[in-house]
Amino acid sequence: MRLHRNLVFATIDSLHLIFNEEKQADKVLKNTLKRDKRWGSRDRSFIAETTYDIVRWKRLYAEIAEVKEPFDRSNLFRMFAVWATLNGIKIPDWKQFEETPTRRIKGKFDELSKIRKYRESIPDWLDTLGQHELGKKWDAEIAALNQLADVVLRVNTLKADKKQVQNALSDLDIETETLSKYPDALKLKERANVFVSDAFKNGWFEVQDASSQRVARFLDPQPGERVIDACAGAGGKSLHLAALMENKGQIIAMDLYENKLKELKRRAKRNGAHNIETRVIDSTKAIKKLIEKADRVLIDAPCSGLGVLKRNPDAKWKLQPEFLENIKRTQQEILSSYARMVRPGGSLVYATCSILPSENEQQVKTFIASEAGSEFNFIKDDKIMPSSSGFDGFYMALLQKKEK
Template sequence: MQAYKIKMRLHRNLCFATIDGLTLIFNEGKYADKVIQQLLKRDKRWGARDRAFVAETTYEIVRWKRLYSEIAEVKEPYSREDLWRVFAVWATLRGIKLPDWKYFENTPSRKIKGRFDELSKIRKFKESIPDWLDEAGEKELGKAVWTKEIEALNQQADVILRVNTLKTTKEKLQAELFDLEIDTEFIKDHPSALKLKERANVFTTEAFKNGHFEVQDASSQLVAEFLNVEPGMRVVDACAGAGGKALHLASLMENKGQIIAMDIYDHKLKELKRRAKRDGAHNIEPRHIDSTKVIKKLYDKADRVLIDAPCSGLGILRRNPDAKWKLQPEFIENIKKTQQEILQQYSRMVKPGGQMVYATCSILPSENKNQVDTFLASEMGEVFTFVKDKSILAHKSGFDGFYMALLEKKK
């Protein structure tokens, strides 16, 4: 985080909206993305720049909550006055001239900059993370790697599109967006990816409504590729969620064969159905996991199984900065047990000679390689061989942190 100078006038109604949003996120534990969606509907007269100000300022303050609170000398639960003080810290560090509103009376600008310089020498304040997370990251990744990684995870994420090859090509989509003054570039080693050169709202475009692309980070796009699918196969996406990877699999399989998209949350599968229709993906069959029977029916029947396991989500902090404050160490311990149970149970759907990918959007080896090793050393894992894996760190790739391992079931 650096301090710099911006010529910007603060508008009262936009600042009020930001303070209201922060109250919901910090004091009531609401999810930042949902709160921002609501805030953006508040005033029909707001233009794109106004909305961008509210969204980006809210996210920034959420991202740097610990650092700003420390500088402002305020603690949770925050009063409205506290949040204005935090807001004043944000503005001062950005070199924005504070208007003479009562909320900003007696803002100690010089002291703020001094405190910022002082706290920037201590990683947990500089990168604005809880103590436990700082300790866990250093323990698992080592001091040097963790320092670089958490810095990278605090950068704003790029907008990456995945071209839906069932409907168009990368070149055609690039041209279509260029006509709308949305400039994109290809990403090396990511065959279906287009990266926006500048942030833009792509969801209002005809190209999106017609299912020509999905928004999906570059690292996440590598997972479906890792599964080695071919048209005509029977593939199970065992933790499909709203189906980002299932839709990618459908395009890699050219709509031929069968993708069984499973999840314990039915509402996510309903969203997948809607997205599949828009994308023209006809070979996806959603199945709600409401009992173990659903899994048992598929024992030894799938050519490929994707386990995109529930995880800490530490690899995607760039797009979910509020997760830093919601995550608890107990959650990570519990999720590791869940990951191993899922591996033990869902791996039984792979048929002899078939393959399976275990993937997470975490950067912690204890959720990744260690889980695969534990599985392979177990009775269930004895029938599998390790083919390859890939660890993606944000500070090296510039994209989300991810892990994926490919295993093969012996014939």
């Protein structure tokens, strides 16, 4: 493989913004990839995949390259050289690579690979936390979370079926395969930009990880019910709920951020989902108006996001121990407040994209032991671990409100 100067420089520029200016990786790449209209899909995927790879392995590569943050441009080129060498790519004869100790790279890699925090490229505190919460399972989970995420689609059954979507994408040379335990899912055999397809523009599918697709089904919404998605965000799960409810009944999608709900409205229009109403949680009144009014409530709670590091590798560098403590308090507050919207006999699902018991089953136990949670019975839960599923890490618990 021959390295092209403009692609390497675009990668270095992206890394500078992500590491030194703490910009979000996906937003940085969105802008970088618009820089040169002559770049083909192969060029763009080189920039995106290489950038994500170096972000994912930042600690390991920085240690091998003997550089420390904040990284200047020569540091970033040294880290790039580590990436290239470990991937069997010949370092070009450019002045930026003059001081690359290529001979030492592989030896240092072998040496550091014996130490988990370097091998899996994670901060010390996160390694300690994972070991504390998951014990021997931590090795397998953090290794799985460092794998590249598959691209999984959720077929929108309001508009199409799996065969139609497969055929439409196949016409564009995008091949997919079905997943046995996921009724609405199609997995791409190779990464491709599916957003330019007519099938996407016509609302036939959404991109949604297989684990995330389990959440709406776990709530088991029925056509004609009133369902509340209390932390809806941009609405991936609201759209799935609409499809499962066959557009019948009412979905109230709530969030603190109006801009996310605007995005949900746009997506709902494309999906042909007509039974979704959005409401901003701008005060406690928004919740009070709905006390005991819902057949089912989904709380897809804010969390550490540790279960989705495959697709957000920059999150492990932004996450801090104090954020984790704060988010656990927030999870408990949300559970206590939003659970009031469930009618007697109705159902509540608490879900996170975390693999930590302290954010998951321990939160549910704490809630049920509290005054607010004493009205609920625990029915069942589901822990999806990246090492066994191959997809994102998720947790979901189903609770039922006692009849009066």
